[in-house]
Amino acid sequence: MSKLNAYKRQARLYHSQRYGIGMLFMLPWLIGFGVFVAIPVGWSLFMSFHKVSVVPGGFKYVWLGWQNYRDAFVKDNVFPIELITYFEQMLLMVPIIVIFALLISLMLNQRFPGRFLYRALFFLPVIFATGQVLTELFNQGAGDIPFLDQYNLEPIVREYIGAEFAKTVMNVLGIVILILWYSGVQILIFIAGFQTISASIYEAVRIDGASPWDSFWKITLPACVPFISLNMLYTIIDLFTFPLNPVLKHVKDNMFKIDTGYGYASALAWIYFAFIFVLIALVLWLFERSMKTRRART
């Protein structure tokens, strides 16, 4: 019996030692998570249910319940519109970015002299497609494609898809190059993804007489599905904090208004977060399902 106990003690010691080292490696992150994520997140959730006003020496909280959240949709006549508009734009922007990244990376993945130069070129915007430089370019109207004005596309677009959605489409087209600039990382992810498909598979199907067209649809694309989903997720998260994003501007404006303040701004941010979260969950679910059916078939 005592032998068993001793054995148990030793096992526990062994495990705690193993856990100890692991915890030592994790410790900085755990502390950081507590101080710089968990507490602020909890706090902002707490604030979103209160009317927060700044008084000397701190904050004053008045319990409001769901009032802030209700106000966001009922009283605020800007927020719901901006939220829906940006959401619509995002539904358009995400496929544009991902498909563009896929096409470009397919081309860059071919062997040709000077492809390093082109790769560098297409990655270049990652360096400055963030923050102030982008905003400045946008403000000066540098991001639109030239033929948009030349051919006066707007009436055509409106005729085909209705006035309601046409505005969104035109908005997106107006900054389409700046949006495409958001595809640098995605292009890299796709290129890296192509490396994981072994060359021998292509060799094998070519011997079997498959055309390049076939091998793209039958091999490259299916192997790319996980990377497509990864890129969609990355794009959504990236667009979420797009510097030209009207929703975030609205949140920031409300933070410093006296009659709304931090509580209301937090509620707005949480609503926005919830919307994006649903979108992300949807993408994850769709891809999970498509992967499963694919696995079931093979």
Add this chain to the structure above:
Amino acid sequence: MSNGLWTEKARAQLRGLLWSRETQKVKHVVLGRNLSDGLLAKLILYFLLSIVAYLYLQPLLYMISTMFKNMSDLLDPTVKWIPRQITWENLSKAYEGLRYPAALRNTAMIAVSCSVAQVMICAMTGYALARLAVPFKGLITAFVILTFLIPPQIIIIPLYVIFSKLSLLNTIFVFLVPAIFGQGLKGALFILIFRQFFNAQPQSLEEAAKLDGASTFRLFFGIMLPLARSACLVVFLFSFIWYWNMYYEPSMFLAKGFTPLSIRLDNLEDVLNPSLLGHTDSVRNPVTESTKMAGAFLIILPPILIFMFLQRWFVTGIERTGVVE
């Protein structure tokens, strides 16, 4: 009748020509055996890529061309890309308006120190999640991913209060301290990259080292971290670029004196035109456009230079790290 016979003959001759050895050779060179290795395919590829690249880089070209325009060129609609007279005045004005040397030093300090911290801490955390025994590992991994999703706008006010309680505001530590504790800019992404990388390494390596009596720390700093050189480079460069361009957080945490380039670009308009102070957006002064483009160019110049030197390692690094998968 004879006409038909003639076409028949020509057709036969053409067929012979098409199937002759020489033509086949030419065909292979022009069209290629594969989709991608023919001359024609390559020409099309270059053509397409060049067009897209031109569209893609157009804002950048706009920036550079506007930068060199003086007032009359800017207002003259016939001058589109190439200014009649190249002026350096905008660059010098922007240089002064941004107080470039000081701002550059601030930005570089933030970017370098935070990126180094990110590389170290994210590598450690990623290694722990990939290889070490950690209680509730699944839950912690889920939390790591979750931190990637939380928008900064949600937590900025509580963070502000925390930083002011720790009296870190207006110092570099606003960014360095979170980075040291693994919560730097997009830190979650980097942790996942390292986790992926360490997961892909063969287990036997560690076992061999352990049999030789190496401690976990020796193992990590002596073997695993040097192995992860390419991942470290990728994380460092990404982190560097994102810290360099970061705008939102500094605009909240850094008010006076110690401000990076991005904030100063935002304030450039006010510096150039003190009389317009307070009139934002509604009064956009076209006169300062050139100067602001020059300012934007000054901001992106250093990272572009760094990237030019490192891009070959960078791109191959990404391919080899298995950032994806």
